[in-house]
Structures are given as C-alpha cells and as structure tokens.
Amino acid sequence: MTTDTFPKGATATATIGGTTVRINGFCKGSGMIAPNMATMLGYVFTDAALPAALLQSLLSETTEVSFNCMTVDGDTSTSDTVLLCATGQAKNAAVTGPSDPALTDFRQALRGVMIDLAKQIARDGEGAQKFVTIDVSGAENNRAARQIGLAIGNSPLVKTALAAGDANWGRIVMAVGKSGEKADRNKLGIAVGGIAITADGGPIPNYNEGPVAEHMKGLEIHIAVDIGLGSGKATVWTCDLTHGYVDINGSYRS
Amino acid sequence: MTTDTFPKGATATATIGGTTVRINGFCKGSGMIAPNMATMLGYVFTDAALPAALLQSLLSETTEVSFNCMTVDGDTSTSDTVLLCATGQAKNAAVTGPSDPALTDFRQALRGVMIDLAKQIARDGEGAQKFVTIDVSGAENNRAARQIGLAIGNSPLVKTALAAGDANWGRIVMAVGKSGEKADRNKLGIAVGGIAITADGGPIPNYNEGPVAEHMKGLEIHIAVDIGLGSGKATVWTCDLTHGYVDINGSYRS
Numbered sequence: 124m125t126t127d128t129f130p131k132g133a134t135a136t137a138t139i140g141g142t143t144v145r146i147n148g149f150c151k152g153s154g155m156i157a158p159n160m161a162t163m164l165g166y167v168f169t170d171a172a173l174p175a176a177l178l179q180s181l182l183s184e185t186t187e188v189s190f191n192c193m194t195v196d197g198d199t200s201t202s203d204t205v206l207l208c209a210t211g212q213a214k215n216a217a218v219t220g221p222s223d224p225a226l227t228d229f230r231q232a233l234r235g236v237m238i239d240l241a242k243q244i245a246r247d248g249e250g251a252q253k254f255v256t257i258d259v260s261g262a263e264n265n266r267a268a269r270q271i272g273l274a275i276g277n278s279p280l281v282k283t284a285l286a287a288g289d290a291n292w293g294r295i296v297m298a299v300g301k302s303g304e305k306a307d308r309n310k311l312g313i314a315v316g317g318i319a320i321t322a323d324g325g326p327i328p329n330y331n332e333g334p335v336a337e338h339m340k341g342l343e344i345h346i347a348v349d350i351g352l353g354s355g356k357a358t359v360w361t362c363d364l365t366h367g368y369v370d371i372n373g374s375y376r377s
Numbered sequence: 378m379t380t381d382t383f384p385k386g387a388t389a390t391a392t393i394g395g396t397t398v399r400i401n402g403f404c405k406g407s408g409m410i411a412p413n414m415a416t417m418l419g420y421v422f423t424d425a426a427l428p429a430a431l432l433q434s435l436l437s438e439t440t441e442v443s444f445n446c447m448t449v450d451g452d453t454s455t456s457d458t459v460l461l462c463a464t465g466q467a468k469n470a471a472v473t474g475p476s477d478p479a480l481t482d483f484r485q486a487l488r489g490v491m492i493d494l495a496k497q498i499a500r501d502g503e504g505a506q507k508f509v510t511i512d513v514s515g516a517e518n519n520r521a522a523r524q525i526g527l528a529i530g531n532s533p534l535v536k537t538a539l540a541a542g543d544a545n546w547g548r549i550v551m552a553v554g555k556s557g558e559k560a561d562r563n564k565l566g567i568a569v570g571g572i573a574i575t576a577d578g579g580p581i582p583n584y585n586e587g588p589v590a591e592h593m594k595g596l597e598i599h600i601a602v603d604i605g606l607g608s609g610k611a612t613v614w615t616c617d618l619t620h621g622y623v624d625i626n627g628s629y630r631s
Contacts, residue, residue, distance in 0.1 A: 196533040196534060197531075197532075197533065198532055198533060198534045198548075198551060198552070198555065199551065199554065199555040277451075278451075278452055279450040279451065279452060279533070279618075279622070279626070280450060280452045280626055283622070283623050283626035283627045284626065284627065286623060286627050287626070287627025287628060289627060294452075297452060297453065298452070300453065301452065301453040364533075364623060365623060366620050366623050368533070368537070369537050369540060369618060369619060369620050369623060372533070372534055372537035372538065372541070373537045373538065373540050373541025373543060374541055
C-alpha cells in the first residue's frame with residue numbers, strides 16, 4: 124500500500140569534461156519517514172560514464188544532505204532504497220576520482236535532483252498540509268545542525284503549531300533544547316518567514332507577531348534558527364502534523 | 378494554562394521502625410511530557426522523619442522508575458518540578474542511610490505513590506483516549522529497556538495505531554529497531570493484551586488477530602516486548618495520539 128498522493132520525479136543535466144549527461148530520478152514515500160531513510164524508494168539514473176565506486180561515493184555524499192535531511196514522523200523502516208545507476212551511454216571522458224574537477228557540475232546537478240526528490244517526499248508527508256523548511260546555522264558542526272533541525276522537524280508540538288498556523292516560537296526553542304546538541308539560549312536567534320523573532324538570545328525590539336502569524340497561515344513555512352556557537356549548518360525539510368496523519372495511520376486498513 | 382482534565386493525587390502509608398508514616402502526592406501535567414520530566418509539577422509530602430540527603434536519594438531513585446518512564450509526546454520543557462518534603466511529625470526512629478532495612482517499606486510505598494502519579498499524567502495526556510503500559514524485558518540492561526519502551530511510546534505510528542485500535546504489531550517492531558538499542562529480530566517476542574504474537578523472533582503458530590484487535594479497541598492497552606538478549610527491564614506508560622492532541626495543541630489560543 125502506498126499513501127503517496129502524487130508522482131515524484133526530478134531531472135537535471137550536467138557536463139562532464141564537455142559532454143552533456145542527464146540525471147533522472149524518481150521516488151516514493153510519505154509516511155514512516157525519517158533520516159536513514161525509512162519506507163522510501165528512490166531511484167536515480169544517469170547516462171554518465173562513471174565507475175560504480177565513484178557513483179556510490181557521490182550517492183552517499185548527496186544522500187546526507189537530501190534524503191537524510193527530511194522527516195515526516197520520525198519513524199523509520201527497513202524497506203529503504205536509494206539507488207544510483209549509470210548506463211555510460213553519454214560516453215564522457217573518464218574522471219580520475221571523487222575530487223576530479225570535471226565532476227563539479229555533475230555533483231551539483233545530482234545534489235539538486237536528490238534534494239528535489241527529498242523535498243517532494245516531505246511535501247507529500249502523510250496528512251501534510253504544509254511544507255516546512257528549517258535552516259539551522261551557527262551550530263557546533265554540520266552534524267549537530269542536522270540533529271537540531273530534525274529535533275524541530277520531529278517535535279509533535281512544533282508540528283501541531285505549524286498545522287494550526289500558530290506563531291508559537293517557544294516550541295522551536297524547546298525543540299532546540301531537547302535535541303541534545305550544544306546550544307545557549309542567550310545566543311539563540313529565531314526567524315520565521317524571514318522575520319526575526321529573537322536574535323542573540325534576546326527579543327527583537329518591538330516584535331510584532333502579526334506578520335509571523337500571517338506567514339504561519341501559509342502553505343510554505345520557513346524557519347531559521349541560528350545557534351550562535353559555531354559554523355555548522357544544515358537544512359531539514361518536513362511537514363505539519365494534522366488530523367489527516369492521525370486518520371491515515373489509524374484507518375489505513377478500512 | 379493547563380490542559381489537565383482531572384486532579385492527580387496519590388496516597389500511601391508505610392512503617393519506619395514500627396512507626397506509621399503517611400505519604401501524599403499530587404501533580405499536574407498532560408502535554409510536553411517526556412522523561413526528564415517536562416511541563417510537569419509533582420509534590421510529594423510525608424510526615425516521616427528523614428534527613429534531606431536521604432529524601433533526595435529516595436526521590437531520585439523513584440523518579441527513575443516513575444516520572445522518567447512516562448511520555449505523552451516526547452517533547453520536553455524546562456519548567457519541571459518533582460519535590461519530596463518531610464515534616465518529621467511522625468517521629469519515627471532515625472534511619473542510618475539509604476540501605477537501612479527500616480526504609481524498605483517506606484521506599485516501596487514512595488515508589489508506589491510516584492508511579493501512581495506518573496501513570497495519572499500519562500492517562501490524562503493531551504487528547505488521550507487510551508492508557509498504555511509497555512513492559513520491556515530481556516534488554517541488554519535496564520537503561521536500554523527504558524529506551525526501547527520510550528521509542529515505542531513516542532512513535533507516532535504506534536500511537537496512531539493505538540488510537541485506532543489497530544493490531545499493527547509491525548510498528549512495535551519498527552520502534553524497537555529505531556530505539557538504537559541492541560535487539561535481534563530473531564529473538565524478539567511481542568504480546569499485546571497478554572496474547573503472544575511472536576516469540577523468539579518467530580510467529581506464534583495459528584496466530585489469530587481477533588483477540589488482539591479486541592484488546593486494542595479497549596481503553597487500557599498492554600504491550601509486552603521481550604528482547605531476548607539480557608535481563609534488563611522497564612515499564613513505560615503512555616497514551617495514544619488522537620485528533621484531540623492535534624486540536625489541543627493547534628487551537629489552545631482560540
């Protein structure tokens with residue numbers, strides 16, 4: 124059974140040593156979705172001529188910033204696949220390895236396709252009404268930034284506030300706190316929809332909730348959290364927690 | 378604002394060296410509830426004559442198996458209190474320390490009051506329709522058992538299945554897997570409502586979903602998971618994830 128509501132695909136072209144190659148990907152998944160991939164199948168194909176070990180390295184690298192950076196419900200599954208196949212039909216010149224500059228464009232295009240697919244899964248999360256992007260910066264390192272982003276993205280209280288369009292930024296602070304990563308409330312900066320709410324741990328003078336509430340009512344929500352401690356950053360994609368999620372996962376057999 | 382729907386109290390008597398002492402506790406809390414206590418206030422009073430350091434030791438010990446073993450939504454808060462006060466009015470004989478056998482009865486009574494209070498909070502979880510007890514045994518150690526119990530109790534997929542009265546034990550297996558603790562699917566035993574579903578990792582011959590589904594429709598759910606690896610055990614209390622939770626946490630301002 125699938126609870127996907129739309130087909131998910133992405134495409135890109137890139138050049139390797141002057142030869143144009145194509146990348147096409149598609150995937151499925153909408154629930155039981157958390158990093159380390161969950162009930163998700165992702166297939167990416169290219170006509171580039173690249174050896175298997177190099178493809179694996181590029182796939183692992185781009186999975187870290189795409190499929191492993193999105194979450195629907197924090198639940199995981201064993202039936203996961205992300206696969207990158209290359210036919211070699213483009214007959215581009217051979218590359219020497221993962222750090223060959225001839226790969227720069229391909230790597231970026233692949234990353235774009237992978238992120239595009241991952242975002243489609245978050246957007247189609249079970250019961251999702253809203254697509255949510257969480258940008259974390261200033262964390263101790265990139266891993267910590269991702270953990271903080273996922274703690275926010277998996278918090279039922281944040282997700283129900285998002286569903287309701289409620290400008291409750293205290294719940295974001297709560298989720299940062301429970302992430303287990305280094306944070307200091309006196310350095311925390313939070314912005315929603317590009318509107319600063321706190322900066323350097325203090326309230327923004329004359330903070331007006333109106334525009335934030337307006338943004339929260341929309342279907343595309345942006346949350347930015349600056350931890351203020353280091354240079355680690357990550358972007359995590361998720362969705363809200365709605366009545367639809369409760370319905371889908373309670374009544375899927377009937 | 379509180380979302381508690383009923384007052385929560387518990388009482389017990391015990392004897393210390395032949396003197397009867399009383400223990401009375403009350404608490405509040407229903408959302409933003411996860412171990413390490415969350416938005417919860419718990420006050421326990423006794424007329425026992427016990428020194429502060431000993432009270433602290435007894436409180437810490439019993440908190441581990443009570444308030445730190447229940448969860449509503451996995452979210453946490455900074456405004457937590459669990460407090461144990463003793464007036465000394467019972468004028469019992471002095472005890473020598475935490476391991477004094479004269480404390481056996483008091484310790485057990487205190488543990489009972491603490492667990493009773495913790496269970497009341499899980500029972501009154503925001504939007505909760507069902508009270509869920511998760512007994513984990515056979516884990517590597519007690520800490521691992523608790524982590525596994527909490528992974529099950531915090532899983533949105535398990536909690537929505539509980540809300541729907543759906544005998545989906547695969548989601549319990551999933552939650553064991555994502556707990557991060559040692560487990561082996563070939564050794565796993567799962568029972569719901571006292572009815573074995575799998576044992577030693579294999580299906581029970583002639584498993585009949587009917588009685589399990591019947592139990593899952595009730596208001597008091599019991600889940601037992603035997604990891605089959607060691608002697609660690611823990612009991613965790615939680616509730617289901619319902620439309621009520623989404624409502625309460627989306628519309629609390631209106």
